[in-house]
Amino acid sequence: MDTPLLRLAGLDKRFGERAVFSGVDLDVKRGDRIAIIGASGSGKSTLLRCINFLEHPDAGRVILNGEPVGAERQRAGATGIRYDEGSLNRLRQRVGMVFQQFNLFPHMTALGNVMEGLVTVKRMARDDAARLGLAELARVGLADKAEAYPAHLSGGQKQRVAIARALAMEPEILLFDEPTSALDPALVGEVLDAIQTLAAEGRTMILVTHEIGFAYHMATRVLFLAEGGIYEQGTPDEVLKAPRRPLTQAFIAGHRRFSF
Amino acid sequence: MYNWDFTPIWANGDLLLAGLGNTLALTVVALAGGLPVGLALALARLSGSRLLAAPAGLVIEVFRTTPPLVQLFWFYFGLPIILKVEMTPYLAAALTFTIQSGAFFAEIFRAGIVSVEKGQGEAARAIGMSKAQAMRRIILPQAVKRMFPAMMERSIELMKTTTLVATVSYADLLYQANELAQKTFRPLEVFTAAALLYFLVITLVSMLGALVERRMAQSGEMAR
Numbered sequence: 001m002d003t004p005l006l007r008l009a010g011l012d013k014r015f016g017e018r019a020v021f022s023g024v025d026l027d028v029k030r031g032d033r034i035a036i037i038g039a040s041g042s043g044k045s046t047l048l049r050c051i052n053f054l055e056h057p058d059a060g061r062v063i064l065n066g067e068p069v070g071a072e073r074q075r076a077g078a079t080g081i082r083y084d085e086g087s088l089n090r091l092r093q094r095v096g097m098v099f100q101q102f103n104l105f106p107h108m109t110a111l112g113n114v115m116e117g118l119v120t121v122k123r124m125a126r127d128d129a130a131r132l133g134l135a136e137l138a139r140v141g142l143a144d145k146a147e148a149y150p151a152h153l154s155g156g157q158k159q160r161v162a163i164a165r166a167l168a169m170e171p172e173i174l175l176f177d178e179p180t181s182a183l184d185p186a187l188v189g190e191v192l193d194a195i196q197t198l199a200a201e202g203r204t205m206i207l208v209t210h211e212i213g214f215a216y217h218m219a220t221r222v223l224f225l226a227e228g229g230i231y232e233q234g235t236p237d238e239v240l241k242a243p244r245r246p247l248t249q250a251f252i253a254g255h256r257r258f259s260f
Numbered sequence: 261m262y263n264w265d266f267t268p269i270w271a272n273g274d275l276l277l278a279g280l281g282n283t284l285a286l287t288v289v290a291l292a293g294g295l296p297v298g299l300a301l302a303l304a305r306l307s308g309s310r311l312l313a314a315p316a317g318l319v320i321e322v323f324r325t326t327p328p329l330v331q332l333f334w335f336y337f338g339l340p341i342i343l344k345v346e347m348t349p350y351l352a353a354a355l356t357f358t359i360q361s362g363a364f365f366a367e368i369f370r371a372g373i374v375s376v377e378k379g380q381g382e383a384a385r386a387i388g389m390s391k392a393q394a395m396r397r398i399i400l401p402q403a404v405k406r407m408f409p410a411m412m413e414r415s416i417e418l419m420k421t422t423t424l425v426a427t428v429s430y431a432d433l434l435y436q437a438n439e440l441a442q443k444t445f446r447p448l449e450v451f452t453a454a455a456l457l458y459f460l461v462i463t464l465v466s467m468l469g470a471l472v473e474r475r476m477a478q479s480g481e482m483a484r
């Protein structure tokens with residue numbers, strides 16, 4: 001049997017009293033491209049951040065390549081899960097993330113940003129890391145900006161550096177959290193193109209987006225989040241063109257401007 | 261009209277310079293010790309562990325809310341009674357000002373660290389860095405740049421506060437000046453000269469600090 005590359009099993013997340021979602025199950029196979037859509041506050045970012053443990057789920061398991069992250073332990077009668085830092089750090093090397101606000105390191109050049117994980121986390125020699133980093137920058141069309149500091153890059157360039165930074169770690173899955181939402185409309189295209197290229201390479205990715213048209217063309221599967229969970233899912237045609245459930249229909253109707 | 265006469269000061273210039281040397285030595289020691297102490301206290305306070313944060317917070321508060329002279333007397337006259345060690349003026353002064361400036365630096369470090377956007381730490385963790393690596397490589401370098409002016413100001417404050425050590429007979433610049441004033445009966449000239457020395461050193465340090473600050477801004481890394 002094919003083990004999914006990533007499996008979410010019964011994930012719960014709440015902030016204080018407020019449950020964001022509960023009982024989320026998801027299987028991601030190698031090469032899947034999953035678009036997550038939903039209203040603001042529906043928990044799209046939180047779900048994505050539970051996958052690389054920037055947020056810790058309150059219940060359920062994240063299972064990568066058949067191996068559950070964290071170890072179960074008994075405490076005061078209840079079963080809890082202990083996540084030690086080392087295993088989370090290893091997980092995060094295999095799961096890359098690109099943020100809405102880029103979060104480039106402002107005190108490092110574009111190349112420095114891309115090399116950082118290789119040098120500090122993977123303990124690669126600086127020469128090798130620089131060579132690899134340059135190759136990653138070239139892949140997103142920014143080889144000529146290697147020595148530029150983030151302050152001197154446009155939003156679109158920053159986000160492409162951020163993509164290169166994630167790619168340099170050779171992750172098995174890429175997570176994108178609204179990678180174009182902080183960009184001027186004129187700069188959205190270059191970032192979407194970069195993501196499109198990764199899609200064409202067959203990379204596994206999960207993308208939270210408001211760009212419904214892009215989701216339609218790029219995704220192999222679409223999840224619509226509402227009411228504290230995955231409210232509807234299916235192929236882009238199913239969910240985006242012919243949604244079956246009322247909240248999905250209303251959401252898509254509100255995004256009619258997108259072009260397929 | 262008062263008849264200014266600096267000749268006895270010139271004649272005993274080596275005394276004042278020796279005092280200045282001791283003042284600088286104490287300041288440098290307190291800085292060299294206070295910065296790591298401050299960083300450790302700040303990290304303990306931000307650690308999220310009450311076992312670390314509570315004692316660190318207590319040390320910081322105690323040293324920030326008691327007069328430095330009381331602290332100095334406590335270390336010089338008080339501590340030997342508990343520890344049964346012989347306390348020298350230098351040791352008492354170094355201890356006092358290391359911990360005291362550490363307490364102030366801790367608050368500066370803490371403010372600098374929390375001023376760095378949450379996304380920076382998250383981006384660092386997201387490529388697999390440990391907490392310590394993220395702090396060292398990503399958060400602290402940005403925090404230190406922002407903290408630099410406050411650090412400079414505090415260091416200058418520290419140098420001025422070290423004059424208190426004259427009260428426990430540590431031969432700093434003020435102590436030497438006082439000796440010289442009594443010897444020469446020229447307090448006006450002596451203390452004018454001492455003030456001038458403090459003024460010169462601190463002005464020089466300020467100028468160097470401003471230069472470093474400008475350099476950091478120019479490197480283009482500050483802008484965001």
Ligand SMILES: Nc1ncnc2c1ncn2[C@@H]1O[C@H](COP(=O)(O)OP(=O)(O)OP(=O)(O)O)[C@@H](O)[C@H]1O
Pocket residue numbers: 015020038039040041042043044045046047
């Ligand atoms: N750190 C936090 N502390 C408390 N509540 C939070 C936190 N992060 C998110 N929430 C809440 O959890 C809910 C889901 O937030 P999330 O950011 O996942 O939504 P989203 O679908 O990504 O929204 P958007 O489209 O606006 O980005 C929201 O109600 C939000 O206010």
Ligand SMILES: [Mg+2]
Pocket residue numbers: 044045046177178
């Ligand atoms: Mg979001």
